[in-house]
Amino acid sequence: MHDLAHPDYITTLTGGLIARWANPSDIPAILACYGVAFADHPNGSVNTFAIGYAQGFLTRNHPAAGVADCAIICDTENRTVLAATILMRTTIDYAGIPIPVGRPELVASHPAVRGRGLVRHIFAMIHARSAQRGEYLQMIAGIPYFYRQFGYEYAIASAGSRKVPFSAIPPLPASDSEPITLRRATPSDIPTILALYARDCQRQHDGQPLNITANLDATYLAWTMNPHTDAIDPWVPYMIIDGDGNSVGYAFTSRMRWLNHIGIWGIGTNSQFPLHTLFASIARGLIALSDAIPAHETAPAQADTLFFCLGDTHPIYPIIETYPHTRKAADAWYVRIDDIPQFINHITPALVQMVADSPFAGYVGTIAVSCYRFGFDIQISPGHISAQATAHAQTNAVAFYPPLVMVQQLLGYRSCQQLQVHYPDVRVDATIAPLIDVLFPARPTWVVALD
Ligand SMILES: CC(C)(COP(=O)(O)OP(=O)(O)OC[C@H]1O[C@@H](n2cnc3c(N)ncnc32)[C@H](O)[C@@H]1OP(=O)(O)O)[C@@H](O)C(=O)NCCC(=O)NCCS
DSSP, X not given: OOOTTSTTOEEEOGGGOEXXXXXXXXXXXXXXXHHHHTSSSTTSOOOHHHHHHHHHHHTSOOTTOOGGGEEEEEOTTSOSEEEEEEEEEEEEEETTEEEEEEEEEEEEXXXXXXXXXXXXXXXHHHHXXXXXXXXXXXXXXXXXXGGGGGTOEEEXXXXXXXXXXXXXXXXXXXXXXXXXXXXXXXXXXXXXHHHHHHHHHTOEETTEEOSEEEOOOHHHHHHHHOTXXXXXXXXXXXXXXXXXXXXXXXXXXXXXXXXXXXXXXXXXXXXXXXXHHHHHHHHHHHXXXXXXXXXXXXXXXXXXXXXXXXOSOOTTHHHHTTSSOEEEOOEEEEEEOSOHHHHHHHTHHHHHHHHHTSTTTTOOEEEEEEOSSOEEEEEEETTEEEEEEESSOOTTOSEEOOHHHHHHHHTTSSOHHHHHHHOTTOEEOTTTHHHHHHHSOOOOEEOOOOO
């Protein structure tokens, strides 16, 4: 069986180890592998966070993945799992166009077998399965540098944050009453949350719309509210309620507390209740519910900090910055796009619109791009854009990009001008560079994790 994506794929690696896709009987061995692989040191206690997180996928009907999406490598007896990775399904919206994405998660190998290429083999399986599912790209947040070896580039901003100590939030003046309160969302709130979230995704930063957002849907939201979802996914939805009992906003807050902080992964209100007028009240509401958030056994007894993890830019950050706070700049998701023309052809409705709205409206021509090891053409005419792989790397190209750096441009992580400053081997004809930045503009992104 040579089709790495096939559920029945099985192969014997050097040393007799067996690579295959998991089935339900493998779950205890997979959890054992994760517990040891993520332990702080080889003889330390097992990592219960990793086990709990994996259980969410393997045993609790997670909408993004199940045991059949887990690639494993077993010992010669086919019993002990030595390496494993779960391939989640998720969707991002690129300028409003849904893009199916594969997200490898819980990448691990047993300490005794590291450096032998087991995870490299697992990634070959994961990439084959992701391509077979029709996913246009893969993304992962993880250990520095490692995934570059498997064709990934840092290309979507993630995880910027602001932390505010509870002590920085002023108490409610005795003469006032809170304009809002928080309550746990229920399934009947799902349409309201989706509408508020959609509004949040439409926000602008410095006049720029968000280019890439997570495609949150009712299935995932329902899963976060399911009473059986005691997994360690990052957040649960709350509603922000005004004095008349109306839902005027939403907040995604920590399901469980691991450290001294309460995480906030998403927050938004409707147009009648702008965040800046409500921040102190929302902060007090979050502090009030902190005792109700279960704390992991290793967490400090009390929470004392609000952790707003809302990406690189967020309209609430300037408000938070008027209080004592600490800030962390965004880092980035790794992204792999194996078939660049296929990706471009998927997003052409957005590209057509960008050109039509730009000074290049009416443009007719072909951009020949070389990624040094391969090439492609982008053909442009009014109402139509398409990309085709070319037979070779095109020495006569008008735009040259190292292969992975191209991904930064395609996803709007950096502009052509920025890339040319940092990469001498990004070489773009001066008349074409502005058109490339119209097609793939550098814009803010916000991808809330749907773990
Ligand atoms: C990170 C981890 C998955 C790597 O597993 P592994 O079995 O060593 O992976 P592989 O042997 O397939 O690695 C492929 C290559 O990367 C190298 N490599 C391994 N760990 C590396 C690291 N941290 N940084 C850079 N390169 C690394 C390997 O030597 C190998 O090199 P080669 O192909 O030139 O021989 C493993 O160390 C682990 O389980 N760590 C703890 C869990 C964890 O942190 N997971 C990642 C969460 S995002």
